[in-house]
Amino acid sequence: MNIVKRVVSTNNNLPPGILGIASRSFKAIKLPGESLDSSDSPCLLHAIHVFHCPDGVGIVSKLSECIASRGGNILSADVFVPENRNAFYSRSEFIFDPVKWSRVQMEEDFSKLSNMFNALKSVVQVPMLDPKYKISVLASKQDHCLFDLLYAWQEGKLPFHITSVISNHDRDPNTHVIRFLERHGIPYHYLQTTQQCEREEDILNLVQDTDFLVLARYMQVLSGNFLNSYGKDVINIHHGLLPSFKGGNPARQAFDAGVKLIGATSHFVTEELDSGPIIEQMVETVSHRDNLRSFIQKSQNLEKQCLAKAIKSYCELRVLRYGQNRTVVF
Template identity: 75%
Template sequence: MSLIRRRVSSSLPRLSKFAIRSFKSLKFPGESLDSSTSPVLTHGIHVFQCPDEVGIVAKLSDCIASRGGNILVADVFVPEKKNVFYSRSEFIFDPVKWPREQMDEDFFKLSKRFNAMKSVVRVPDEDPKYKIGVLVSKQDHCLVDLLHGWQDGKLPVDITCVISNHDRLPNTHVTRFLERHGIPYHHLHTSKENKREEEILELVQNTDFLVLARYMQVLSGNFLRAYGKDIINIHHGLLPSFKGGNPSKQAFEAGVKLIGATSHFVSEELDSGPIIEQMVERVSHKDNLRSFVRKSEEVEKQCLAKAIKSYCELRVLPYEVNKTVIF
């Protein structure tokens, strides 16, 4: 299937130099250069999905410009013969001139005008961070990477809890980290007869989405429907290859030359949800199973972190039944 990809950055105001400057240094045309009167500009993101028609880009641009805002980056995707329009815009604005309530109202009017299926605006410096729950089993590498990314401010999330079906001793580096930062840790022993899903639901009811950081339990369709929000999983393999248990061993025995990881949304069918991110790493005959697994774990950590960051930056949009648009 051929695709039409509109690059609109040349026709919309784009201030690429601003990306390396503080927003505090930005001035609107005609305003004083006196730092005491210059506006403090804020960064916003807007994503839009609606039936395709003429004039959408112009209206989106005018909505932002009419309030004194300026577009930094705009990206549009229109699949051929699908009659659907996707866009993601990053812009700067003066929150005094364009209060958040007014911004929401303006984009809501656009949403109604174009019968949008999705219209989301986010102001990272003002909006609360996404609250996430992390589910993990015995392996720690993805969990530790997420915790360090959160601590360093590289992941724009607040971790509300960590839930595991394996207990961790009180004096391990993970439990010490969680205790030091006040992140609750819940050990829920599971069995084939009892996956403890009702208790998990109770613990994550106030989260915005969930992350399965090598959680080796299959969540039921009932759980997915009851939770009703997105769940991001990491699979140590390039789906759809090597599904199910021990895919690293499967790939090693198959003699592959490229290994990888796939981050995807969880669906009722095992390891078949829409893909968000994939990464690869080269291996060779010189690798034994231990080095093979070590390389695989490194790719998994990077792939999961990239998927979470992309999701929080509104770069991920649903496309057709089982695909995603990633800006």
């Protein structure tokens, strides 16, 4: 099995030639004789393509040939071939002229490659043409992750549209979260839950028209039946103190134990609690100088940053599932 090195160009003014050489053959990667620079042609659009298929000879060649044959220009290309696995993963960013290469034709071209290589996943995204992701955010009492997502959405920092916020906590109408949601016309659904009634059917009815769900410190377990019925990705965030400090008030437990390193983990939700494929993790040191208040503040800041980065990576097609419980994050 050949191990492929990562090939990335960070220079937007690319020369009309080969981007780089890895141990897999890149001889067929030929960019157009005239460099496509978005500063020269304002009609050029940016696109992303991800590909996952069984490993084989000529995949990189055919992918690059598909883009170049339509006048597109590759800006970056990431390839991963794991050891001892018959698998190939890639993510490419490129610019193209929509007059010469229509969105419909692009889908057809990449679909042919999917059939050629028996692809398990082939997704193309053109941010300027394609609709934004539609998401629902589930939250409980804590606001820090929820409000951070609302602010990022308002500022256009994350490429999604929030269709609703669902919570098992009844917020007062005068809270900053409710006022924000009312100001922006985002519905807030309070679903009271008990041990006997998790309200999962009601949640399913509210999220049918979404592309994925985000659990922003939602302190309820979603069952396997819910996940199977929803059938799309669910992204969760939790503190990085697990599994050492379970149960109530983990920050107090960790603070009292004198830990020196705290963190946050964002992952896909699976039926096994807090054990889904990890998307993003962040850590920070704490010391004897931290009190409980600063300890909690650091932990919450990590959770906000980690969740936002995981969602951004997911929306930019940087996250691919790998094996039973792992991810490739380009």
